[in-house]
Amino acid sequence: MSATPRNTSRERIEARESTILDAAEGIFSRSGFDGAKISDIARAASVAEGTVYLYYKNKRDLLAGVVGRFWSQLTQGAEDAIDPQADAAQQLEQLARYHLQSILDQFEVVSLTYRARPQQEQDLDQVREYVRVFDRIMQRGVDRGELPTDTPIGQLRDVFFGTLEFSARTLKLRGQAYDHSIVSNLLLLMLGRRHGDAGTNGGNNPSNRDLMQRLESIQEQLEKRGAW
C-alpha cells in the first residue's frame, strides 16, 4: 500500500540536504564557524536562507550535520582501507596512515569537530563509532594472540589518536606535508621495540681510535673559543 509511496520525493529531499551539507562544509572550512554566514551557505547551495532552517534547526545544528557526516564517511573509508587478512600490526599501520592522511586533507573539518557542541553528548556519536574501528583491530589482535592479553587497549587508543591528531596539527602549523615516519615511529612505540626508525645508524661499535679523534676535535673547538 503505502510502503514506498513517495519515492522520488525522498530522493530529491535527500539530494537537497546533501547539497546544503556540501555547501556548508565548504563555507565552514573556508571561513570557520563564526565567519560563515548562513546567507553564504544558502547561496552556495542555490537555496533560500529560510530553506536551510527547514533542514537544520540552527547554525550549530548545521555544523553538527557537517561534522557528523565527515566522521561517518571516515569510518566507512577506514573499514575499506583495512585488509581483513592482515595481522593486527599491519592493520594498525593501515589505519594510522589512513587516519593521518585524512585529517591532514580535511584539517578544517576536524578542527570544527570539538567545537560543534562540546557539551551536547550525542553529537560525538559518529566520532565514537569511528574510534571503535581501532578497538576492533586491537581486540582481534589480542584474541588471536598477536598482542599480549594485558594490552591496555583504552589507553593505547588515546595514544594512537592523540598522537596522530597532535602530529597533524604540528605539520599544518609548519606547512609540512604527510610524513611516513610519524606512523612508523608511533607503531614502534605502541607495539614494543625501541624508536629510531629501524637501523638509522646501525650498532657498529666505535673503536678507541674513533673516540680519540672525537676528543681531539672537541679540544680544538674549545681552544678556538679561548675565553671559556
Add this chain to the structure above:
Amino acid sequence: MSATPRNTSRERIEARESTILDAAEGIFSRSGFDGAKISDIARAASVAEGTVYLYYKNKRDLLAGVVGRFWSQLTQGAEDAIDPQADAAQQLEQLARYHLQSILDQFEVVSLTYRARPQQEQDLDQVREYVRVFDRIMQRGVDRGELPTDTPIGQLRDVFFGTLEFSARTLKLRGQAYDHSIVSNLLLLMLGRRHGDAGTNGGNNPSNRDLMQRLESIQEQLEKRGAW
C-alpha cells in the same frame, strides 16, 4: 623626567584589563564562545560594554587574550612544578602530572584554545612557549646522557601532548577524574622499558658506543653555544 610619570595610572589600567580577562574567562568557560555575550562579560567586570572594546578589538581578540594568559600561566606553573635537580625521567613525570591535572581543571579554556583563531599564527605563541618546557627537559636529558642521542624529541613531543590531551578529553567525556596510571603508562611507553624489553643500555659498564654518544652530545652543546 617622564621616566615613570603615570605610575598608579598604569597599574589601574592593568588591573582593569585583568578584571576584564577574569570576567571573560568565567563567562567563556561557562557559556562557550558563541553563548558568551559581551554584555554579560561587561557586567561581570563592572564595566560598560564599550569599555571592553577599548581593551580588545573584538570578541575573538578577547578570547585570544583569555587563552593567551592561560597558557602563559601554565608555562609559569610548569616551571615551578619541575624540580631542577631531578633527572629527565622524573622531570617528565612532573610535567605530565602537572599538565594533565591542569587541562582537566580548566578543560573549557583549553577547548577554547584551538578555536581562538586557528588561522592567525601569532595567537598560538604562548602555546608554543609552553611546549618548549617539554623540549628543554628532553634536550637536557639528551645532553646529560640520560636519554639516547637519537631521541626524536619533536615526535615524542607530539606523543606526549597529544596523548595527554586526548586522555583528558576521554576522562571528561566519561565524567572520570584524574588518573595516575595514564601518566605512568605514557612515560613507560616514551622512555622505553616495555614488556621486559631487556635494557637497551642495561648493563652499567658503558660501551664505546655509549661513550661516543656522550661525546657527540657534548660537542653539539659546544657548537650550539658557539653559534651565539
Add this chain to the structure above:
DNA sequence: CAGTTTAAATGAATTAAAATCATTTTGGTA
C-alpha cells in the same frame, strides 16, 4: 486531467548581539 490537499521553499521582517562613536567623566598637571 482539473481540482484539492499537503509539503516544501521563499525572502521580507524580526530579533539578538557585536561593534561603533559622540558625549561625559575622571585623573593628573600646571
Add this chain to the structure above:
DNA sequence: TACCAAAATGATTTTAATTCATTTAAACTG
C-alpha cells in the same frame, strides 16, 4: 582651580541569525 588628555560610557548603528506569512510545487483523488 582650571585645563587637558585619557578613559569610560551607553545609546545608536550594523550585522547576521532566525522566524513566519506567503507563494510555489508536488502528490493524490475521483
